[in-house]
Amino acid sequence: MSQKPLLTTEAAGTACALPDAGPVILAPAEEKRKIRVATCSLAGCFGCHTSFLDIDERILDLLKLIEFDRTPLTDIKHCGPCDVGIIEGGVCNSENVHVLKEFRKNCKVLVAIGACSVNGGVPTVRNNIDLWECFQEVYHYGIGLKNGMIPNDPELPLPFDQVHPIAEVVKVDYFLPGCPPSADAIWKFLTDLLAGREPKLEYETLHYD
Amino acid sequence: MSDNTITIDGQAVPFAPGQTIMEAAMAAGVYIPHLCHNPEFTPHGSCKLCTVTVNGRNAASCTMPAAPGMVVQNDTEELNANRRALTQMLFVEGNHVCPFCEKSGNCQLQAMGYFLGMMDPHYDQFYPPRDVDASHPDILLDLNRCILCELCVRASRDVDGKNVFGVTGRGPHTRITVNSASGRLGDTDMAVTDRAADVCPVGAILKKRHGFEVPIGQRTYDHKTIKDVHMEEAGK
Numbered sequence: 001m002s003q004k005p006l007l008t009t010e011a012a013g014t015a016c017a018l019p020d021a022g023p024v025i026l027a028p029a030e031e032k033r034k035i036r037v038a039t040c041s042l043a044g045c046f047g048c049h050t051s052f053l054d055i056d057e058r059i060l061d062l063l064k065l066i067e068f069d070r071t072p073l074t075d076i077k078h079c080g081p082c083d084v085g086i087i088e089g090g091v092c093n094s095e096n097v098h099v100l101k102e103f104r105k106n107c108k109v110l111v112a113i114g115a116c117s118v119n120g121g122v123p124t125v126r127n128n129i130d131l132w133e134c135f136q137e138v139y140h141y142g143i144g145l146k147n148g149m150i151p152n153d154p155e156l157p158l159p160f161d162q163v164h165p166i167a168e169v170v171k172v173d174y175f176l177p178g179c180p181p182s183a184d185a186i187w188k189f190l191t192d193l194l195a196g197r198e199p200k201l202e203y204e205t206l207h208y209d
Numbered sequence: 210m211s212d213n214t215i216t217i218d219g220q221a222v223p224f225a226p227g228q229t230i231m232e233a234a235m236a237a238g239v240y241i242p243h244l245c246h247n248p249e250f251t252p253h254g255s256c257k258l259c260t261v262t263v264n265g266r267n268a269a270s271c272t273m274p275a276a277p278g279m280v281v282q283n284d285t286e287e288l289n290a291n292r293r294a295l296t297q298m299l300f301v302e303g304n305h306v307c308p309f310c311e312k313s314g315n316c317q318l319q320a321m322g323y324f325l326g327m328m329d330p331h332y333d334q335f336y337p338p339r340d341v342d343a344s345h346p347d348i349l350l351d352l353n354r355c356i357l358c359e360l361c362v363r364a365s366r367d368v369d370g371k372n373v374f375g376v377t378g379r380g381p382h383t384r385i386t387v388n389s390a391s392g393r394l395g396d397t398d399m400a401v402t403d404r405a406a407d408v409c410p411v412g413a414i415l416k417k418r419h420g421f422e423v424p425i426g427q428r429t430y431d432h433k434t435i436k437d438v439h440m441e442e443a444g445k
């Protein structure tokens with residue numbers, strides 16, 4: 001039924017167990033390869049990453065099954081070939097698009113996590129404000145500002161006139177909404193995915209706020 | 210069995226002459242998803258969430274009168290997929306930033322998204338420019354979140370007798386408009402006690418100084434689905 005990629009389609013493998021999550025099918029038995037996961041925050045606030053860390057000691061169970069590629073935790077700068085890519089935040093500048101495309105190219109399964117990644121979220125409040133006016137307000141006229149200067153270092157990425165969700169730029173396989181999604185929602189989502197099931201949230205863990 | 214019976218998903222549902230399919234269904238405890246329908250007001254038929262298949266053709270159940278022997282499909286995968294698509298369209302046609310919306314947790318559009326398992330907006334966002342009118346001392350009008358159900362129009366006209374709200378424009382330019390020379394809500398005789406002040410199913414008409422009063426976990430749809438709440442309201 002589902003045309004969405006599931007993690008175990010090519011794996012005949014070893015089963016092990018995460019608490020409350022049923023059997024988890026890993027890569028083929030001979031290999032015992034860990035599922036490689038990359039994450040990043042684009043136009044987001046790192047709140048989704050923080051919520052992910054709220055899974056607390058369950059992360060130890062998770063680390064038996066996965067290893068991290070590029071994430072804010074590993075400080076790896078570029079995403080290499082991965083099983084799962086998890087993107088927080090929408091796209092608000094040119095760098096966001098480059099990072100996003102690198103993830104899409106390298107990740108078998110791409111997940112949009114959080115309201116900003118799913119529909120643009122809070123940063124879209126600027127979408128109907130002229131970019132120049134927005135900068136003036138932020139750097140020149142905002143309360144408490146003196147001698148403000150608009151940053152224009154050539155190293156800075158080019159800002160877009162609007163913020164957009166990542167699915168308007170690349171194909172996204174799964175969406176996990178919430179601002180941020182709760183640790184339990186993230187745990188349920190990841191354990192479903194690692195078990196080769198299509199992720200499904202209970203009513204009370206599905207939130208847009 | 211009297212002649213005044215229809216079937217909905219195979220279940221016999223009696224109706225009183227003049228009742229719509231929606232009214233008969235709700236009276237019999239059968240839930241048909243809806244947003245612009247509110248049993249207190251004349252049906253409006255604009256959101257199409259309540260679309261069912263009647264004798265093989267799709268029709269809005271909130272406006273379609275029940276007739277003897279009608280065969281109605283309601284809770285089917287296909288109709289619910291259509292409802293999810295309509296809900297997604299309502300989201301992308303406005304600016305819905307639930308994380309900071311005062312209505313979040315008590316919002317029918319959001320609750321419909323949860324009920325129908327909407328995980329993403331699917332369509333490209335419009336991000337339309339919309340007005341916010343904070344001129345009234347007690348009421349905020351934020352058209353970013355309006356879904357054009359016209360419940361405010363109906364309530365102000367039919368219950369409050371004030372005609373504060375109207376509709377202007379066509380197609381994607383359709384907007385709720387305020388009936389005063391300035392076009393501002395502060396220049397109308399609308400009062401915070403008016404029915405129109407608390408009929409909005411989303412966060413477009415809000416009473417000031419009540420935002421975030423109810424903590425997360427105790428809001429209307431935190432534990433109950435929109436189906437649970439609507440059936441309770443119908444006494445079922």
Ligand code: SF4
Pocket residue numbers: 304305306307310311312313314316317318319354411412413
């Ligand atoms: S009106 Fe409802 S759907 Fe729109 S932003 Fe507010 S809570 Fe979300």
Ligand code: SF4
Pocket residue numbers: 354355356357358359360361362385408409410411413414
């Ligand atoms: S302001 Fe609220 S009640 Fe009025 S049409 Fe818009 S959504 Fe409906």
Ligand code: FES
Pocket residue numbers: 242243244245246253254255256257258259260269270271272
């Ligand atoms: S509820 Fe019937 S069209 Fe909106």
